[in-house]
Amino acid sequence: MRLLTHNFLASNVKGVSTGYPLALEVAKTSIKEVELNVDFLRGILPKIDWRALFAATSAAGFPELLAAEQPPEAELFAEGAADVEGSAIRRLHHALLEIHVQEGTLVCPDSGRSFPILKGVPNMLLHEDEVNKLCQWL
């Protein structure tokens, strides 16, 4: 599971209103390189919960990758930054798309329910008594 996916996940355990960001506990990670695409990152940046992403990179063992408070937009999309080794955009790309969490746990911030990650696949299945019977969004 990439950290981008982690950033988009929410828990839908019964009685939970927001359910994100899920706390990440990492036991094992792997790195898989993918091509950098600035346009994709530009499009995806507004959707990202930056604090959750920063927490996730720290949990995965790369606390130096990103700025803690907010995305440094000017620095990220500066002309030619994509070609510079170690630039902000390269680090963001690395954090979002190249770090894969292989083993670990996700913990729901509201209910404390934990979801195990095995072989890179989080198990989000709920028990029968955790399913929302009356849907909160309808």
Add this chain to the structure above:
Amino acid sequence: MPRPEVQAPPEIFYNESEARKYTTSSRIIEIQARISERALELLALPDDGVPKMLLDIGCGSGLSGETLTEHGHHWIGCDISQSMLDVALERETEGDLLLADMGEGLGLRPGVMDGAISISAVQWLCNADKSSHEPRLRLKAFFGSLYRCLARGARAVLQFYADNVKQTEMLVSFAMKAGFAGGVVIDWPHSSKAKKSYLVLTCGTSSIASLPKGKGEDGEMCSSDDDDDGDESNDDQTVGTYGRNRSNKRQKVNKKNGRGKDWLLRKKEQMRKRGRDVPADTKYTGRKRKTRF
């Protein structure tokens, strides 16, 4: 063979041996790839070369996701069957996988996805496979959470196999209740085998200006073709008594006249509508042979 939906719940039906078929059977792989291509076409993503973040509901072994990857998109897939996901891991698919049940609602933050596809999955929601399952609640949870996680103006294309018209109506009505606009696009409606239904939904905008047309549905319907030969078969429509000793006059007439060019052209049109490969009509089509032949 009956449809998988009537055999067992998905997490049990798609066991290791069933999941194995999705890497070994070239027929399954080809069909899945063709449907995913069509779904992506119906998704009508803006053609600006920017990769999108897509959701694949019921991704299984990641065959549909492979099509998304080929087009350069990033995707997240979810499936309820561990065996299918194991196959997907083996195939080293590019997208991220989640073990999740769509009927419990998709666990995603609001407005993060640029589109969603689903290949042959949503019909499972109409089944109650466990005592705790209530199809209506599951459909509501699914469409509600799907609507929530899609960005404004994003589309979802869900290919499904409905048992009957009622089931299609149920799926559409729950989608509409969740706030989606759209409808069902049917490819090859005249063929029992090649017929594929797609639920094409948009989120946030009032309606899809014009629902894309299904393949093979242009022109008239099959049934109206049957009326074309009304003039010839008028005699047959007269009311008669059909006793035991009815003469077989009608058959004889058919034999004498042969089937003729009209009949042939009509049949070819019919086959074309079913999506078969049919040679083009030329001046040689249905031409009589010379007597010496």
